[in-house]
Amino acid sequence: MSVHIEKQRLFVDMDGTLAEFKHVDTLETLYERGYFFNLKPMDNVVDAIKHMIKNNPEIDVNILSAYLAGNPYAITEKNQWLDQYLPEVDAAHRVFSPCGCDKKDFIPGGIRETDCLLDDYTHNLRLWQPPARGIKLLxxxxxxxxxxxxxxxxxxxxxxxxxxxxxxxxxxxxxIRDEKPNDPKTIEDYEKLGIYNVDQLMEIRWGLEDGFDVSSYANPEYNARQMESRRLALLSGNPIQHDEEIEPEWDYER
Known part of the structure; x- marks a missing residue:
């Protein structure tokens, strides 16, 4: 009589892990048709997952991605994106959870201690480990x-x-504890992102995922103050600091 042994499961986040989180000029852009489908793949990570699927059949690879509930295109476009860049993960191995919810609550059969999550967001990883194990994608x-x-x-x-x-x-x-890659260091690296710089984009994304109101980022005065503080820091050679006076309440560790 054969004994069924459950495979170890790897769950992989999409935004910021498999796909680049691109800058936007307005929050409305996040809800437009084509936003998610047109995200560029993070090629090394996508190819790494393909490599695992091909060479490690003992590991069951799944997608676990949050979506904006108010975006009617989000799930469809995430599936289309996967069909194009990572078709090796079929529809049965794709799990989508609404932003603001605990991802592990949507895993069929519940989370196991042997499960692993690859994600770029510390808040998600803290909800995952324990009982399972989390890997932060830098x-x-x-x-x-x-x-x-x-x-x-x-x-x-x-x-x-x-x-x-x-x-x-x-x-x-x-x-394994890799050090993070170098951050952008020039004024141009930040200004080319437009009204939302890197820090703001991440706050917007994670604020949305956690169900917070991110409307403060639509305030031009807020954006101007943040950009100016970073510009002056870069000119003076000082490390870029957050403006604590106007730091949003959902500023979890990334």
């Missing part, structure tokens, strides 16, 4: 405060190396 603009002390993998490694690191984390007690 995407170049997150991990600003460095408080996630568990497994971390850089997005700019070679795909095979990213895949190997994920497998080692899942199969052993070994911990």
């Amino acid at each position: 995407n170049g603009i997150n991990h600003t405060r460095g408080t996630w002390e568990h497994d971390r993998i850089r997005y700019d490694k070679k795909p095979a190396e990213i895949a190997s690191d994920i497998v080692r984390i899942m199969k052993t007690t070994e911990m």
